[in-house]
Amino acid sequence: MPIANYLFMALDAYWGKRNFMKTDEPEGEIRKDEKKGGIYVIQKHQATHLHYDFRLEKGGVLKSWAIPKEPPVERGVKRLAVMVEDHPLEYADFEGTIPEGEYGAGLVQIWDKGTYDVEKWDENGITVFINGGRLSGRYCLVRFKREQNSWLFFKC
Ligand code: MN
Numbered sequence: 001m002p003i004a005n006y007l008f009m010a011l012d013a014y015w016g017k018r019n020f021m022k023t024d025e026p027e028g029e030i031r032k033d034e035k036k037g038g039i040y041v042i043q044k045h046q047a048t049h050l051h052y053d054f055r056l057e058k059g060g061v062l063k064s065w066a067i068p069k070e071p072p073v074e075r076g077v078k079r080l081a082v083m084v085e086d087h088p089l090e091y092a093d094f095e096g097t098i099p100e101g102e103y104g105a106g107l108v109q110i111w112d113k114g115t116y117d118v119e120k121w122d123e124n125g126i127t128v129f130i131n132g133g134r135l136s137g138r139y140c141l142v143r144f145k146r147e148q149n150s151w152l153f154f155k156c
Pocket of ligand 1: 053
């Protein structure tokens with residue numbers, strides 16, 4: 001697949017779910033200025049169910065997971081992390097209220113932010129060093145064998 005098509009598709013799901021005339025969330029674009037020390041952010045999202053959106057910059061977008069409980073700050077706590085659609089890099093700065101009736105309606109606040117470095121990243125496992133305020137150190141994401149989008153997230 002030509003790279004241009006691949007890049008366009010990376011945010012298709014994100015764009016398809018939102019009406020940017022109604023939500024203040026960024027429309028965004030795919031950015032290719034790769035550098036060392038990618039963006040790391042967790043947004044607390046008070047939608048229908050409170051959850052934490054964990055995001056890591058990769059390939060010009062933010063790879064994203066929804067974590068239903070508070071993310072682990074210490075070893076020994078494992079959290080389910082459900083992979084959701086890629087978000088634009090601009091989303092890392094977003095805070096605000098998504099209006100009633102729109103996708104993800106509710107308050108979004110930055111819960112933690114910083115940078116991260118990759119030790120390993122493949123389709124079944126990701127190991128990163130997070131440099132944040134609340135989360136700091138080595139973290140692992142391990143994908144469930146039979147479920148495409150379900151991962152375990154823990155300090156490792
Ligand atoms: Mn969310």
